[in-house]
Amino acid sequence: MKLKVKSWTMAAYWSWDVKEADVCGICHVAYDGCCPDCTTPGDDCPLIWGECTHVFHMHCLVKWLDSSSNGEHCPMDRRPWKTAAAPS
Template sequence: MKVTIKEWNAVASWRWDMPEDDVCGICRVQFDGTCPTCKYPGDDCALLNGQCGHSFHMHCLLTWIQQDASKGLCPMCRQKFEWKKSE
């Protein structure tokens, strides 16, 4: 029996390398979802990890940091927010 493939539809999925139950500490949306600013997951919205161990959508954190009330502190633990360097 000979089989000829006439059409092939590929499907792909992606996810951040984070535990499933982790959510952005600001918007409370899972990292696989979209932040309030983005239309699609991963839309130029990287995850930012702080030295304190908390993670946020880039747009959420940038909006937070720009507010005077934030004083450059992590919204979760109120320590000075410093980006964790990539390994």
């Protein structure tokens, strides 16, 4: 017996609560902590924002961009990485 599907509808729901995700998207360590390359949290391990609004430890992002084989892209959404302008 063969069945022929005449129509098919699929639905999905996905969300990401950014307020609870206070961790670097690369190393998964808290922003107020330090990345794996640092030994002390604070100013020695600064954060960097992209125009895409994603935030990373600066050292994690530099390592990510240096190891990228197909250009400099945001690790979260794969858009070309552009550092956000500092607030004035």
